[in-house]
Amino acid sequence: MKENKPGVKPNILLLDIPNIPEPQRKMDAFKEVVSEKMTDSTFFHVDSEGSTEPAMIGTEQYLQSHPEINFIFGINASSTLGGIAACEQAGRLDIVHASSGAEPPILALLKKPLSPEGGGVIWDVGYGKSAVQYGNHLIEVAATVIKAGNISGQTIDIGYQEVWRDNVDEVIEVMQVWREKAGLKLMDF
DSSP states (O other): OTTTSTTOOOEEEEEEOTTOHHHHHHHHHHHHHHHHHOTTOEEEEEEOTTSHHHHHHHHHHHHHHOTTOOEEEESSHHHHHHHHHHHHHTTOTTOEEEEESOOHHHHHHHTSOOOTTSOEEEEEEEESSOHHHHHHHHHHHHHHHHHHTSOTTOOOOOOEEEEETTTHHHHHHHHHHHHHHTTOOOOOO
8 A cells, every 4th residue: 555555544444353263363463464564554443244234334334434444454255345335335436455365256356457546456365275276185185094094294284375466367277277176167257
């Protein structure tokens, strides 16, 4: 944000799930890193419940009470889509969005150009393997463990990957390869 909108103070709405520790750790880490790099950042929180409607309602309320909001980070695709819908309804096409999970609806939005006002989806962070790739790897490990009779040395490293507008096509390509290997229908983007 510092590079794309110099001189603009980051006012960030987090569409999080405060009562569930696992996803909330991602939000806390995001907030910590952003606070260190952009010390003038202000954060607002909406309990999105990880769902579209609560995220949309919460975003609508915050856009009315805090029109200075210029960045929204959703804990998953559902909450991010709710935030985007609220921004579109409010005519706030200047707001930048990011998500977590690298889910297909967000990958599709990463392929779209930013609005003339500079808003749109710019970033996502997801597991380093798609769900299909992870599932296939899990089956391979399970078969090895069953055959060997023990779990010694068997690990599954799913890692994380950042998805930006300039590498989204590569991420989608890997996802499609694994969908094909699994006999699943390829997704349209």
